[in-house]
Amino acid sequence: MADDRISLVFAALADPIRRAILTRLTEGDATVAELAAPFDVSQPAISRHLKVLENAGLISRTRRATARLSHLEAEPLREVTTWLARYQRFWDESHERLDELLAALQGDRKGERDRDTAVRPRGDDHG
Incomplete structure (x- = not known):
């Protein structure tokens, strides 16, 4: 049942006018005319x-x-946020693994640069 409501919420949020209406309603209750005012659409x-x-x-x-x-x-927005939070943990863990990989790769490159620029023993300059 909660999944059905989440689907309805996502479908409702898919439209930018409906998202704008919700944003407007955070300021307080409004009539249809007040909600229609900023849009180039009819009251119906x-x-x-x-x-x-x-x-x-x-x-x-x-x-x-x-x-x-x-x-x-x-x-209903809280329910959607709770549902999405599961995926936030997934992304956080994925980003942490990516950060570790990048740090390891950068460490390898730094080691290569250090070896390339290290002072090498000079040989006999006589031809």
Whole structure:
């Protein structure tokens, strides 16, 4: 069940307008008109984006007088972050191994340079 919600969250986050809407909602609740203002899209298009966000559990919607307000629900983002954290450990370990390899390679090169530039015993200069 959690995997299904994670899939819905990723699908919702795939669209830049929906990500921008979520960013705007971090500042507080907003109407469809307020959310549509920065975009060159219709209010019905924004409403469709809001429906996707709502289905993913990323927003909730309430009525206040005649306005319908959208509210950020961040818990699904925490679930995605927890899921992604497993892969962060993988990348951290991979980067550590890469750092060790690079250090070893640089050490080998430094050793080669030191050997090449070392003072060699001079032979007899007589032809």
